Amino acid sequence: MFKKVRLWTALISLLILSLLLSACGGAQQEGTIKIGAALCLTGIQAPLDEPALKGAQLAVEEINKKGGVLGKKLELINLDGKSDPVTVGNAAVQLIEQGAKAIITPSDFDFGGPASREAQKAGLVGISPAASSPFFGSKALGDKQFTMSMWNTTMGAAAAQYAREQGWDTAYVVTDDFIQYTKDLGQYFVEHFKTLGGTVVFEEKYTQGAADFSAQLARIKALPEMPDFFYISSYMPDLGLIIRTMREAGITQPILGGDSYDDPGLFQALGPEYGNDIVFVTHTWVSPDTSPQMAEFLKAYEAKYGGPPEAMWAATGWDVVHILAGAMEKAGSTDGAAMAKAMEDNTWDLLTGQLDWEASDKGHETHKQAAMVRLNAGVPEFLGWLMPESQPAP
Amino acid sequence: MINLEFIINTLSLGSLYAMLALGLVIVYGILRLVNFAYGELIMIGGYTLYLLTGFTPLPWLFVAFLAVIVSMLTSLATELVAFRPVREKSLTAMLITSFAVSTLLQNAALLIISPRARAVTLPQIFQKSVLIAGTDVPWRNILTILTSIFMLALLTLLLKRTVLGIALRAAADNFRMTRMLGVPANTVISSAFAISGIMAGIVSIFWIGRSASVTPTLGAPPLLVAFVATVIGGMRSLTGAVVGGFVYAIIISLLGIFLPPDLLEFREAFMFVFVIIILLFRPEGLIRSKTSVERVG
Numbered sequence: 001m002f003k004k005v006r007l008w009t010a011l012i013s014l015l016i017l018s019l020l021l022s023a024c025g026g027a028q029q030e031g032t033i034k035i036g037a038a039l040c041l042t043g044i045q046a047p048l049d050e051p052a053l054k055g056a057q058l059a060v061e062e063i064n065k066k067g068g069v070l071g072k073k074l075e076l077i078n079l080d081g082k083s084d085p086v087t088v089g090n091a092a093v094q095l096i097e098q099g100a101k102a103i104i105t106p107s108d109f110d111f112g113g114p115a116s117r118e119a120q121k122a123g124l125v126g127i128s129p130a131a132s133s134p135f136f137g138s139k140a141l142g143d144k145q146f147t148m149s150m151w152n153t154t155m156g157a158a159a160a161q162y163a164r165e166q167g168w169d170t171a172y173v174v175t176d177d178f179i180q181y182t183k184d185l186g187q188y189f190v191e192h193f194k195t196l197g198g199t200v201v202f203e204e205k206y207t208q209g210a211a212d213f214s215a216q217l218a219r220i221k222a223l224p225e226m227p228d229f230f231y232i233s234s235y236m237p238d239l240g241l242i243i244r245t246m247r248e249a250g251i252t253q254p255i256l257g258g259d260s261y262d263d264p265g266l267f268q269a270l271g272p273e274y275g276n277d278i279v280f281v282t283h284t285w286v287s288p289d290t291s292p293q294m295a296e297f298l299k300a301y302e303a304k305y306g307g308p309p310e311a312m313w314a315a316t317g318w319d320v321v322h323i324l325a326g327a328m329e330k331a332g333s334t335d336g337a338a339m340a341k342a343m344e345d346n347t348w349d350l351l352t353g354q355l356d357w358e359a360s361d362k363g364h365e366t367h368k369q370a371a372m373v374r375l376n377a378g379v380p381e382f383l384g385w386l387m388p389e390s391q392p393a394p
Numbered sequence: 395m396i397n398l399e400f401i402i403n404t405l406s407l408g409s410l411y412a413m414l415a416l417g418l419v420i421v422y423g424i425l426r427l428v429n430f431a432y433g434e435l436i437m438i439g440g441y442t443l444y445l446l447t448g449f450t451p452l453p454w455l456f457v458a459f460l461a462v463i464v465s466m467l468t469s470l471a472t473e474l475v476a477f478r479p480v481r482e483k484s485l486t487a488m489l490i491t492s493f494a495v496s497t498l499l500q501n502a503a504l505l506i507i508s509p510r511a512r513a514v515t516l517p518q519i520f521q522k523s524v525l526i527a528g529t530d531v532p533w534r535n536i537l538t539i540l541t542s543i544f545m546l547a548l549l550t551l552l553l554k555r556t557v558l559g560i561a562l563r564a565a566a567d568n569f570r571m572t573r574m575l576g577v578p579a580n581t582v583i584s585s586a587f588a589i590s591g592i593m594a595g596i597v598s599i600f601w602i603g604r605s606a607s608v609t610p611t612l613g614a615p616p617l618l619v620a621f622v623a624t625v626i627g628g629m630r631s632l633t634g635a636v637v638g639g640f641v642y643a644i645i646i647s648l649l650g651i652f653l654p655p656d657l658l659e660f661r662e663a664f665m666f667v668f669v670i671i672i673l674l675f676r677p678e679g680l681i682r683s684k685t686s687v688e689r690v691g
Contacts, residue, residue: 042501044611046509177659205658211601211615214403215650221399221529236511237612241605248523249399250530268513269606273521310510 032075033068033334035060035324036095037104038115043083047236047263048107048313052129053078055317056104058297058304059325069325070332076321081106081115089114096122101334102324107149107316109133109180116141123336125343127323129316130283132259133184134394137364144340146357148320148350149283150368152181152258156188157391158281158370159231159256164196168228168254172201172220174242176234178208185258186233191392193231201227208238213245220251229253235260240269247274259283262312267378275378281370284352285382286312294351315351323348353385363394396651399529404647405640406535409542410600412639414616415623416549417593419635422624423566424586425481427488431472431495432620433613435591439465439598440514440608441503447515454517462595468499469591473584481583496613503610511607520603538600545596546636549589553632558585566630622665626672628679637680 037056039049060076068074079095081088083106092103092115103119105112107130119126120142128136128147132155136147150158163171171193175186190200201223204216232255234242243255247270254277261280270278286309288295297318301309309315323343330346331338340360348355358365372383421429442461446452452460476495480487519537523530553559558581564572565582573579601616602608619642627638645668649661657664672680 042504042509046504047511047609050509203655205655205661207659207662209615210662211604211619212407212646214400214407215647217403218396218400218647218651221397237605237607237609240511240513240607244604244606248521248530248532248534250523263511265511265513265607269511271513271515271521271606310508 032073033070033328034075034077034095034098034100035102035104035321036092036098036100037076037078038081038088038091038095038106038112039078039104040081040083040088040106040111041078042080045081045083045106045108045111047265047311048130049081051309051311051313052107052317052320054305055297055301055309055314055319056129056321057317058300058314059318059321061304062300063321063325069328070334074321074325081111083111085111085114088112089118091115092118092126096124100124101328102127102336102339104129104317104320104324105131107131107313109136112136113141116145119336120144125324125327125336125339127320129320130259130313131181133180134363134365135180138360139363143360144336146340146343146364147366148316148323148352148355149259150366150370151394152184153188153391153394154366154368154370154388155258155281156185156190157192157388158372158386159189159258159279160192160196160198161388162279162281162372162386163193163229163231163256164198166254168198170199170201170227170229172204172223172227172230174204174206174216174230174232174234176206176208176238179235182208182233182235182260186231188392189231189233189256192388192390195390195392206234206238206242208234211238211241213242216242217245217249220246221249226251226253230255232257236263236266240266243270243278244274252277254279256280261375262373262380264311267375267380270375270378272377275375278375279383280373280375281386282312282373283371284312284315285371285373286315287382290382291351293349297351319348319350319352322350365394397529398527399531400647400651402526402531402535402539404643406538407647408640408643409539410597410639411619411623411643412636413542413545413593414597414620415627415635415639416545416632417590417597418617418620419624419627419629419632420562420593421586421590422629423632424562424569424583425477425488426485427477427492428621429590430489430492430617431476431499432590432594433615433617434496434499435465435469435594435613436598436601436616437503437608437610437613438468438499439595440602440612441507441512443599443602444507444512444514444608448512458599461598462592465595465598466588466591469587469594470584473587477587478580478583500610500613507610509610511609513607514602516603516606520606534600534603538603541596541600545593549632552589558582562586622669624679626669626679628676628681630678631681634679634681641680 039053060074064073079091103126105115105128112128116126126145130149131147132149132152134151176182257280259282262282327339327342330342353369356367369385369387439461442464446457561577623638623642628634
């Protein structure tokens with residue numbers, strides 16, 4: 001008897017739950033253009049994707065206020081990709097079934113790739129706000145797939161060029177081998193730094209989650225001579241641990257890195273004590289004086305969320321929606337092939353700088369300037385834009 | 395490369411791992427349960443540090459104390475709410491419950507705070523180093539070693555000299571017999587969880603002291619370390635946990651130094667090969683307990 005009652009309650013609650021869920025799904029307006037997003041709100045990808053989603057949602061609202069696209073309102077649907085490639089792929093399938101006309105994928109090749117493959121299969125444009133792997137383009141994923149980020153080739157080359165401009169000859173490189181992004185980035189930096197005549201003293205490995213840098217530290221301390229600077233390709237939370245461990249042990253050489261450094265959590269974790277002489281290559285500088293566009297974005301952001309964006313990634317989400325909307329307008333339709341062509345043919349003026357894509361036979365390589373930022377006493381300061389004169393082949 | 399600095403760093407790491415392993419094994423000893431929500435206790439301690447140092451003017455030492463208390467209370471609460479109702483059912487049920495608690499706590503942090511890393515303000519002493527024999531040794535490392543010695547002494551005293559300690563040890567040896575002799579099971583189990591929570595709280599201070607930031611997924615790496623350390627040392631002995639913690643730290647640090655650069659990325663793989671070798675020769679871990687009775691009901 002008891003068991004029966006329980007079974008019934010379970011069944012009824014399931015029923016109610018499914019009703020609720022379908023009610024949520026059914027709340028779509030007629031006559032909108034749907035943009036699907038499989039951005040990850042949980043797991044290790046969430047720190048990048050969550051702010052990007054906020055930026056994207058804001059962009060959709062602002063575009064709709066101005067009358068929408070092709071006479072219709074935009075509608076953004078996000079399904080949590082949960083930092084799991086399979087879930088991301090499934091989310092994309094579901095979004096396409098719901099009628100999405102384009103897919104925004106997570107900001108990483110490993111996690112974003114599956115959504116792009118599904119978009120390509122359905123003949124839709126897939127775009128990642130900040131995946132920087134050279135694989136994230138038409139060669140590996142298909143002719144309608146894009147990333148908005150500079151490739152790691154540019155990101156690595158910008159740091160190498162900056163270092164050479166400072167007159168630094170020797171580098172000690174630490175590469176986090178946990179994901180493709182950090183591996184690629186370290187490799188491209190090393191390649192380009194050597195091309196520019198620099199010497200790499202040692203290529204050190206670290207694995208995200210190891211949560212201990214003491215063996216690597218011992219090797220650094222045993223060097224006969226300190227290198228001119230360190231290049232560390234890793235990301236939060238362990239990036240904070242690596243830099244703190246080194247600074248605590250009295251290593252004061254400059255540290256260079258990529259866009260994963262662009263995190264207020266890192267700035268605060270290092271503080272005025274350790275947050276010095278750290279230079280990183282990132283996508284943009286979030287400040288009202290960067291551009292009139294940025295000022296407009298910041299104003300709208302504050303109005304919607306009641307404070308400034310928590311991280312730069314919010315700007316990438318805003319940009320991605322504007323590109324998709326712009327491509328629809330320019331193509332005059334939501335057809336995937338037409339949109340992809342419009343994206344290739346035009347130059348895009350964005351919060352994250354000017355962007356120009358190569359054609360699909362050249363992998364949709366992005367031409368984009370890098371923003372150079374330096375940490376001084378735990379406070380970031382904008383050094384300027386940098387376009388590397390040359391860069392390694394992907 | 396094996397100089398004084400390296401030795402102190404390794405000892406500090408070993409002390410941290412030993413405290414970690416102790417917190418895990420004290421519950422395992424009695425319930426035969428590997429508490430997979432143990433890492434989340436450290437995460438909770440970390441968020442307590444973040445919230446109290448960032449948003450209240452409380453002095454740091456008091457905040458650290460509160461972090462330990464909050465960890466302990468969380469541990470007690472999980473026992474009361476999640477483990478106690480399924481304790482009589484089966485070990486598998488408890489194991490799965492511990493996964494559920496872990497997921498629940500992680501997602502709570504994610505929803506309530508943020509998936510992004512939060513910076514924890516650390517006291518001045520955590521930013522200072524002391525010059526010993528010509529090298530900079532961070533104070534934090536010395537404090538870790540001292541704290542773990544103090545905690546080990548305290549725990550030994552508790553287990554050897556108090557009624558609760560004797561009950562805990564008896565329960566770890568033979569839980570059914572202990573209950574028959576009139577020791578209340580709930581009290582013993584709650585105490586074990588409380589001690590486990592206290593260890594997690596203390597570890598959280600030093601774990602976060604190294605990176606100065608806390609994330610919802612912070613608990614996974616320390617849980618893995620604690621688990622492997624107890625397997626090396628012996629799942630049924632507190633001494634084993636301490637030995638396991640130090641052995642883990644020493645092997646991983648030496649591997650980091652002596653592996654050729656090309657093989658460095660396989661450091662963890664080599665580590666686990668060592669674990670397998672140790673288990674081949676000593677299947678019960680380095681330290682065997684006198685009795686090895688399976689958990690009953």
